[in-house]
Amino acid sequence: MKNLSLGFPKRNEDFLFFVIRDQAKFKQALKNPDFKPTTTADVLALRRKIKDAKAQQAVGLVPMALMNIAFSRNGLNALGIKESLNQTDPDDPFEQGQLDNAERLGDPGQIGPGGFETHWDQEFKSRIDGVFLVAGVIICGHDGDPVSATARPEWAREGSYLAFRKLKQLVPEFHQFLIDNPVPEVPDRKHGSELQGARLFGRWPTGAPVQLTPLYDNPEIGKNNKFDYPGDTGDAGQSACPYSAHLRKTNSRSDLPLFKVARARLIRAGIPYGPELDETEKTKHTTEKDRGPAFVCYQSYLNNGSQFVQRLWANDATFVQGRDVKPGFDPLIGQNLGQPRGTMGTSKGFQAELPQDFVVSRGGEYFFSPSIQALKTRFVET
Numbered sequence: 001m002k003n004l005s006l007g008f009p010k011r012n013e014d015f016l017f018f019v020i021r022d023q024a025k026f027k028q029a030l031k032n033p034d035f036k037p038t039t040t041a042d043v044l045a046l047r048r049k050i051k052d053a054k055a056q057q058a059v060g061l062v063p064m065a066l067m068n069i070a071f072s073r074n075g076l077n078a079l080g081i082k083e084s085l086n087q088t089d090p091d092d093p094f095e096q097g098q099l100d101n102a103e104r105l106g107d108p109g110q111i112g113p114g115g116f117e118t119h120w121d122q123e124f125k126s127r128i129d130g131v132f133l134v135a136g137v138i139i140c141g142h143d144g145d146p147v148s149a150t151a152r153p154e155w156a157r158e159g160s161y162l163a164f165r166k167l168k169q170l171v172p173e174f175h176q177f178l179i180d181n182p183v184p185e186v187p188d189r190k191h192g193s194e195l196q197g198a199r200l201f202g203r204w205p206t207g208a209p210v211q212l213t214p215l216y217d218n219p220e221i222g223k224n225n226k227f228d229y230p231g232d233t234g235d236a237g238q239s240a241c242p243y244s245a246h247l248r249k250t251n252s253r254s255d256l257p258l259f260k261v262a263r264a265r266l267i268r269a270g271i272p273y274g275p276e277l278d279e280t281e282k283t284k285h286t287t288e289k290d291r292g293p294a295f296v297c298y299q300s301y302l303n304n305g306s307q308f309v310q311r312l313w314a315n316d317a318t319f320v321q322g323r324d325v326k327p328g329f330d331p332l333i334g335q336n337l338g339q340p341r342g343t344m345g346t347s348k349g350f351q352a353e354l355p356q357d358f359v360v361s362r363g364g365e366y367f368f369s370p371s372i373q374a375l376k377t378r379f380v381e382t
Helices: 023-032 040-055 073-078 099-104 172-178 189-201 235-240 246-252 258-262 279-284 308-312 372-376
Strands: 014-016 066-071 111-112 114-120 132-134 158-170 271-273 292-299 342-343 353-355 357-367
Touching: 040 066, 040 279, 073 189, 073 357, 099 114, 099 357, 132 357, 158 308, 172 279, 246 308, 258 292, 271 342, 292 357
Parallel strands: none
Antiparallel strands: 014 132, 066 132, 066 357, 111 114, 158 292, 158 357, 271 292, 342 353
């Protein structure tokens, strides 16, 4: 189905979260011939149309109407679909829901009378049954799916787990941190701040990988994605790109055996939300307007996808292991339940302390995006 393997060619996307109040009416709506989720064939046809428009140097954007639908565990229950999607893993995050899983993810919060309480936006603390995504190896049951076919119901084949995270970015505060903490060895303080940002992220603003151009930005290789990290231990292995850099933490490439990198594979399909920085925010170095990525990714198994990357890579101060260095947290998305985080670790034990989280989770949910065949059969059964 649609947004999984190809991705919507989108400029804008709406996320319409819903609650199922009437099971019979909802199932009847799924049967409506006007309900037409986007298919892979639809996306391929649209991509050809966009390619033709570019070749003809057409003015403006190609109009489109693309849609996907996915359901949370609560949503499946509301439809009377009670069977587990993973009978071999009682701790499957999908079965728990992301709100109950927030502490494991390291999201900020505190212990209250009822247990861990997140600092999420209120709308994500309420029940969410599903989401419509509307845009103007990852698929269950195929090679690479770590969950046995017998552990899933047959209708789940060709579907995929969708993880949604609303991530607020504190951009002015991050820029101020770079200004206050330039790379000390660089005489030009402005360039030292730019270099610090590139080393924390793993890429320069143009996209050029720090591993390939460690001292200066190079727009000519901004789209270069063909590189690996050195096998050296200690500081020699991070002389160009720190072990803790966001890019290196979340896609370790040659830092790990291929099979370990492959099992954490996922497809990212998110989009930014919120306005651009305004002059007041730039002057005050304070975020006043909500912005960041509406992070969406698809995977066949959450514990090997977004959960794995967040908990065991970004949030693990010792990852990547075996380099005689404690790298520290991913400086961008690494979380420690709102507590201080060290990053940019060296062999001498130095770590830069991050004064705050610059990317803050404001809510989310785990969904299952079924195949169109399942939507038209299992999901409409009475």
